[in-house]
Amino acid sequence: MRRTAVDGVIIRGGNLVVAKRLIPPYKGTLTFPGGHIEEQESAEDALYREIKEETGLDAKIIRGIGVYSQPSRDPRHIISYAFLCFADGELESSNEGAVRWEEIHSLLKRKFGFDHGQLLIDAVNALVHLYIDEMLYRAITERAPVITTSKGEEPFHKLLFIALSARTKDNKTGEALEKLIAKFPTPSKLARASPKEVESLLYGVGFHRQKARNIIELAKIIAKEGMPTTYDELVELPGVGPKTAKVFLAEVIGEPTIGVDTHVHRVSNRLSLVSTKTPAETAKALSFLDDSNKRRLNLAFVGYGQTICKPRNPLCSSCKLSRYCHYSYKNKTGYWKSG
Numbered sequence: 001m002r003r004t005a006v007d008g009v010i011i012r013g014g015n016l017v018v019a020k021r022l023i024p025p026y027k028g029t030l031t032f033p034g035g036h037i038e039e040q041e042s043a044e045d046a047l048y049r050e051i052k053e054e055t056g057l058d059a060k061i062i063r064g065i066g067v068y069s070q071p072s073r074d075p076r077h078i079i080s081y082a083f084l085c086f087a088d089g090e091l092e093s094s095n096e097g098a099v100r101w102e103e104i105h106s107l108l109k110r111k112f113g114f115d116h117g118q119l120l121i122d123a124v125n126a127l128v129h130l131y132i133d134e135m136l137y138r139a140i141t142e143r144a145p146v147i148t149t150s151k152g153e154e155p156f157h158k159l160l161f162i163a164l165s166a167r168t169k170d171n172k173t174g175e176a177l178e179k180l181i182a183k184f185p186t187p188s189k190l191a192r193a194s195p196k197e198v199e200s201l202l203y204g205v206g207f208h209r210q211k212a213r214n215i216i217e218l219a220k221i222i223a224k225e226g227m228p229t230t231y232d233e234l235v236e237l238p239g240v241g242p243k244t245a246k247v248f249l250a251e252v253i254g255e256p257t258i259g260v261d262t263h264v265h266r267v268s269n270r271l272s273l274v275s276t277k278t279p280a281e282t283a284k285a286l287s288f289l290d291d292s293n294k295r296r297l298n299l300a301f302v303g304y305g306q307t308i309c310k311p312r313n314p315l316c317s318s319c320k321l322s323r324y325c326h327y328s329y330k331n332k333t334g335y336w337k338s339g
């Protein structure tokens with residue numbers, strides 16, 4: 001019978017606990033804390049005991065990550081149950097490993113012992129699922145502007161929304177789009193509109209004159225050739241850049257692609273998922289995310305970035321992600337506010 005073990009990926013303020021192993025197997029490599037499940041012990045109790053022994057921390061399970069059972073994963077053929085945890089207390093090394101906190105984006109570039117490189121990817125994906133769920137839940141319950149991105153049943157209306165939303169708050173874009181599609185609901189009707197008329201309907205949207213001309217030209221092409229469904233077709237349209245194309249593919253076509261704007265870029269950096277200077281670098285650094293996260297990330301992070309995790313004075317005190325967030329930890333806001 002194969003033995004069973006537990007592993008814990010502990011998140012706190014954008015950092016994870018890793019240990020440099022001082023004993024074989026995989027001596028000298030980075031691993032996550034964990035160990036055997038004893039007879040008469042539950043997996044949860046084993047996890048809390050092992051984390052306490054190896055790190056000095058008092059852990060609390062956030063959610064399960066997965067089961068790791070490839071016989072080649074460990075020379076002792078151990079099957080491991082892995083959990084994502086939060087933990088209180090001071091970090092303390094044991095004779096099994098030297099433990100430390102390290103930021104998520106930094107760990108994503110490191111090599112690990114056992115199959116803990118895969119465990120890290122799975123853990124961060126589980127974490128991002130949790131972030132997206134919380135952001136979307138908050139958007140729905142507080143009716144934040146993020147829900148307006150689904151306004152307009154037609155893919156054409158959604159493309160207009162995404163194209164108009166650059167440098168404009170979603171509620172302003174939603175209001176303008178409603179007026180626009182009430183008057184010009186189809187590509188062929190918009191294609192015949194005058195720029196002056198469209199401009200007046202888009203008043204309040206950033207760069208409304210340029211956008212009015214772009215969407216009329218865009219409507220002419222779609223009226224003639226039909227809705228685009230590929231990246232190459234989309235970026236050929238007037239006013240549709242790589243970001244607009246990717247957001248459309250993710251949210252309308254359902255392709256696993258990430259549209260990264262300044263909000264996605266900022267929130268991803270604050271949560272320590274990446275450490276990047278530009279949205280293009282962020283898109284590349286987030287390519288490890290699974291398809292479900294890629295499809296939903298833009299919708300969730302943009303809405304959250306506009307309403308809660310704003311560029312200035314983010315609302316950390318009301319943010320449920322604060323205990324996991326590096327910005328909050330570093331700047332002592334929200335959960336990490338002293339006193």
Ligand code: SF4
Pocket residue numbers: 270271308309310314315316317319320321322323325326327328333334
């Ligand atoms: S609002 Fe504050 S705590 Fe929440 S994700 Fe943004 S920076 Fe972090």
